[in-house]
Amino acid sequence: xxGITQSPKYLFRKEGQNVTLSCEQxxxxxxMYWYRQDPGQGLRLIYYSQIVNDFQKGDIAEGYSVSRExxxxxxxxxxxxxxxxxxxxxxxxxxxxxGSSYEQYFGPGTRLTVT
Amino acid sequence: DAKTTQPxxxxxxxxxxxxxxxxxxxxxxxxxxxxxxxxxxxxxxxIIHGLKNNETNEMASLIITEDRKSSTLILPxxxxxxxxxxxxxxxxxxxxxxxxxxxxxxxxx
Numbered sequence: 707x708x709g710i711t712q713s714p715k716y717l718f719r720k721e722g723q724n725v726t727l728s729c730e731q732x733x734x735x736x737x738m739y740w741y742r743q744d745p746g747q748g749l750r751l752i753y754y755s756q757i758v759n760d761f762q763k764g765d766i767a768e769g770y771s772v773s774r775e776x777x778x779x780x781x782x783x784x785x786x787x788x789x790x791x792x793x794x795x796x797x798x799x800x801x802x803x804x805g806s807s808y809e810q811y812f813g814p815g816t817r818l819t820v821t
Numbered sequence: 822d823a824k825t826t827q828p829x830x831x832x833x834x835x836x837x838x839x840x841x842x843x844x845x846x847x848x849x850x851x852x853x854x855x856x857x858x859x860x861x862x863x864x865x866x867x868i869i870h871g872l873k874n875n876e877t878n879e880m881a882s883l884i885i886t887e888d889r890k891s892s893t894l895i896l897p898x899x900x901x902x903x904x905x906x907x908x909x910x911x912x913x914x915x916x917x918x919x920x921x922x923x924x925x926x927x928x929x930x
Binding site: 710737739741746747748749750751754756764765794796798800808809810811812813814815817 | 855857862863864865866867870908916917918919920921922923
């Protein structure tokens, strides 16, 4: 099955620890994205990558870092600098923009709780 | 990106058409209108998008007014599984989507 995999579904960490969330896709998509969702709110863009070895900050990048060493993988690290890390994190992918518009495909999400 | 405005909630009877409105009065000429939905605790699902013309696919129809200042997503025969939050987004390429709070659609038996 083609799709996006995020693991784990639930993640618990102590305050002050960095944590890395996994995102893998086998859709052969060039672009990948990370979003954060807080209860009752819409999604906010953290980082996105249009191509391997390149990525851009989204609207709320502070306290997060990413890497894009492989086309199919886009891990997100939530650092200890992120003041309110507890949230639902969603990864998405799409074909790369080539002058037209493309839909994004989302993974099932990782619910991170930091205490 | 243009700001979009949606009602916070709507109800629909099962089997009837669900018509979800969206206002995007500041939309620019190169911004598409996208619709996604999110069932509770899952990742959002793409539904449909359009620029000027009305669009239809296996999930829904998208009606965009001639002045492009508003649009309506139509689910022709709503089922209980269509209960979700529906997001309307205006954006140029689909790469920097801004999800607002959307419309909570509840389909009632």
